[in-house]
Amino acid sequence: MGVGRRSCWRQLQAWCFRLLWFIPAAFPVRVVETQRATDNITIRQGDTAIIRCYVDEKVSKVAWLNRSNIIFAGQDKWSLDPRVDLVMKGQLEYSLRIQKVDVYDEGSYTCSIQTKQQPKTSQVYLIVQAEPLGGEEYLDVIGITRNQAGRYECKASNDVAMPDVKYVNVVVNYTPTIKKTQSSETPVGRMGMLQCEAVAMPTPEFEWYRDENRLSSNQGINIQILGMTTNLMFANVTEDDYGNYTCVASNRLGAQSASLYLYRPGTGWDISGSACVCESLWLLLASLTCLFFKC
DSSP states (O other): OOHHHHHHHHHHHHHHHHHHTTSOOOSOOOOOEEOOTTEEEEEETTSOEEEOEEOOTTEEEEEEEETTEEEEETTEEOOOOTTEEEEOOTTTBOEEEESSOOGGGOEEEEEEEEESSOEEEEEEEEEEEOOOSSOOOOOOOTTOOGGGOEEEEEEEOOSSSOOEEEEEEEOOOEEEEEEEEEOEEOOTTSOEEEEEEEEEESOOEEEEEETTEEOOOOSSEEEEEETTEEEEEESSOOGGGOEEEEEEEEETTEEEEEEEEEEOTTSOOSTTHHHHHHHHHHHHHHHHHHHHHTO
């Protein structure tokens, strides 16, 4: 609609509205008890606003206007907005309801009343509060470590609406680290197990070696992989099974290996066996030194 047509339409509305006061009322006659002329209503964007107006039998005409636009004249709706309707309880209330309030609804609303004595008006200013758009916040983590991986919470809040919360999962990739190994002291004919546990992201792949030979599951051994742990199982240990084995954990970032031992009971050949041997040799050397110097 052009500017000239819009101006003409508003003038026609105003003229028709003034004419309404001289037409006998089909709307119940009541007197007004409205909000003060300086009243403000604050509403959150998207909520429902109810602008109250109370009347009684001394009123002959009543209407709602927004700026110079007629919304309702009596019970006749002039607005084309489907979100707008009247709230009427008995003969006492003539309130305006606006559903799903938006920022363009903000402004002055007038409850206009015609009494037998003189016209009265009561204005209410509707304030619409919105969440700010385009706000950004950053969390910078310098030199991130694997211990800082996990779920982070971002919360945005103000005094208008309930806080909005979003979650971000942070994944930190790192090379495998073998954190636990378990050798096995197993007699011939019994079941033995070597265990190797690693931490890594992405999840590591495991391999088992004896000397330079990569092992695979066969009739004598079985390789189990359970997440971050792998087991080398011996169904029936033989003399040939005793010895040193290597566990390798790898992902696309790197690899790490560790040595484990399957040994005969009584040999003291544990993962800590080298330390035991060194300690025994040190004690022997200390004893011989003490005898030599007669300490």
